[in-house]
Amino acid sequence: MGAEPLPGRVVALQANYCLVDLDGPSALGPDGRLLCTRRTRLDKSGLQVCVGDRVTVASVDWRARRGAVVGLEPRHNLLQRPAVANVSRVVVVVALAEPGLDPLQLTRFLITAEATGQPVQVVLSKADLLPAAAVEAWCRRLEGWGYATLAVSTCTGAGLAALRSDLEQPGIAVLCGPSGVGKSSLLNALAPALDLRVAAVSGRLRRGRHTTRHVELFPLAPGALVADSPGFNTPALPGDPQTLAAAFPELLARLRASPCRFANCRHQGDPGCAMGGTWDRHGIYGRCLEEVEALAGARCRGGQGRQEEGGMRRRGDRLEPLLDPQLRRSSRSTRRQALEGELSSPDRED
Ligand SMILES: Nc1nc2c(ncn2[C@@H]2O[C@H](COP(=O)(O)OP(=O)(O)O)[C@@H](O)[C@H]2O)c(=O)[nH]1
Ligand SMILES: [Mg+2]
């Protein structure tokens, strides 16, 4: 039994337990992970321990490799779905084919990723399935949206070295995207020792291996953790139009250079709108905006306001982390805030 609580990071959740990777060398050996209970005291405060959270662990039984999470450090940020705290970058993976690339679906993933305030990049997988010119055209298009874009293939090995050097940067990188786009295959190609389950149906018995069910952090290089995540196909949108606008980099860039005539502009090609109606994601932005406004309208009629729950702020149908003001000072967040300020409507709370 240890006396001092030990610091570590939650790398996976399993039912009522979490796996904690302790900082520094421990009696567990090099990749020692403790199976820890989550004390009710933490749960009563309303805080849910998330993958990526920094925690302290007590009551360690080294022999049984068990312990109990007794403390949770404040989060720097939270990726909503898959729920991962303290992310350093989000890599949205979509396939160029099988399944084909759906710009609206990709946009919904990008919006979720942007909510972290961290760098977001796009990986276009299965580049072997399209002619090079078509792959190149997709890359240029997504760069036009404001995203660093990399085409990869686990079949030809294209782009894998570049992806590896991105993912080996210190911090937590999360791969997210629809199911079947090859996220687990990519991680297996980069680190075969992981032997992650992929969706391929293999062998004469045609018993497919199980696909990814939980989010889990894996070490890819010293200080670099990467999360594979279960695919899901329709990420939720933010609760208000300002947050939505802040998730479109090309819109932010244009408005920074020349603001619209009206502060509450919907950027739907109205007179005096700096965006006009010809930008690539104009239609996609319009569809997202309609959905956000419809949800906001329903919420108003239902009389629900924003609430705060356990370190999280409820905004419409989703929870956002309440950020430490110091942590909001990253350049990206500051730019976002300045712009959200310019776009702000009188009912904004922060
Ligand atoms: N053609 C092609 N197929 C791939 C590639 N990468 C993965 N796949 C296939 O795509 C399917 C889904 O892969 P998986 O890694 O489970 O996707 P995940 O759901 O995103 O983790 C599997 O059948 C893979 O064999 C690729 O680069 N090219
Ligand atoms: Mg998978």
Ligand SMILES: [Zn+2]
């Ligand atoms: Zn406008």
